Amino acid sequence: MRILLGPAGIPLAAKGSGIPDGIRKVKELGLHAMEVEFTHGVQVKNDTAKNIGEVSKETGVKLSVHAPYFINLASQDPEKIRASKQRILQSCERAHYMHASPVVFHPGYYGKYTPQETYEIIKENVLDIIDKIKERGWDVRIAPETTGKKSQFGSLDELIMLLKEIGTKHSILCVDFAHLWARSQGKVDYKEVMKKIKTLNLDHLHSHFSQIEYTDKGERRHLTFDDTMENPPVEEVAKRILDAGMDIRIISESPVLEIDSLKMKGIFERLGYKF
Numbered sequence: 001m002r003i004l005l006g007p008a009g010i011p012l013a014a015k016g017s018g019i020p021d022g023i024r025k026v027k028e029l030g031l032h033a034m035e036v037e038f039t040h041g042v043q044v045k046n047d048t049a050k051n052i053g054e055v056s057k058e059t060g061v062k063l064s065v066h067a068p069y070f071i072n073l074a075s076q077d078p079e080k081i082r083a084s085k086q087r088i089l090q091s092c093e094r095a096h097y098m099h100a101s102p103v104v105f106h107p108g109y110y111g112k113y114t115p116q117e118t119y120e121i122i123k124e125n126v127l128d129i130i131d132k133i134k135e136r137g138w139d140v141r142i143a144p145e146t147t148g149k150k151s152q153f154g155s156l157d158e159l160i161m162l163l164k165e166i167g168t169k170h171s172i173l174c175v176d177f178a179h180l181w182a183r184s185q186g187k188v189d190y191k192e193v194m195k196k197i198k199t200l201n202l203d204h205l206h207s208h209f210s211q212i213e214y215t216d217k218g219e220r221r222h223l224t225f226d227d228t229m230e231n232p233p234v235e236e237v238a239k240r241i242l243d244a245g246m247d248i249r250i251i252s253e254s255p256v257l258e259i260d261s262l263k264m265k266g267i268f269e270r271l272g273y274k275f
């Protein structure tokens, strides 16, 4: 099994610099991956994306992309669905040129629909996105992410069912270990989580990790390992990841990004894993 670690965005140690220097810093720190954040929109052009792809190749740092937050594939407004698909597809196009994969996104909200209705609407739209990726020949997979709020579509079971139905050639799971914790008010059996994920037979797993604060509605804000090591329990999650033996990429969404990636690296090493 192979574990890759890295920050969600440009490391704090390279704050203020562009994505290429961010990637070089990741390498220099002894980390292996970086997620490019298109949180507030896809601002990178295709040419810039190609340059970023070169730096990724040169350094060996694996890239993924986080699509913008303003996405709702289950909106009641067709225009909002159209714009959401557009944002995901734009992210996929840039990811293709950056040699980045997967493109992570939060699928949407239940709103007035039942969970089953939401599921069907999202599935249809995801299949449409995959068709376009194939049509355009982009070498990228999409990754719906397990979400942290109860109002959001994206429990582990929903996403596993979705991926079983749509297949995993063009899609992959993004499991956010902290979101699972927030969504279920701190009641997660990570052994069970990894067991369920393994039924997907993925070639590797994409994941997000941080500490998290929650309310009865779910996720409130991300915390650092300095704040706590128990929400969710870091060592327990690390052990379950090692037990599962799957290749995994773990992106730190901690407010201190790479600092917690490095701490996580230390934990895996103490548990006997060699990077």
Ligand SMILES: [Zn+2]
Pocket (backbone or CB within 6 Å): 066, 104, 105, 106, 145
């Ligand atoms: Zn996310």
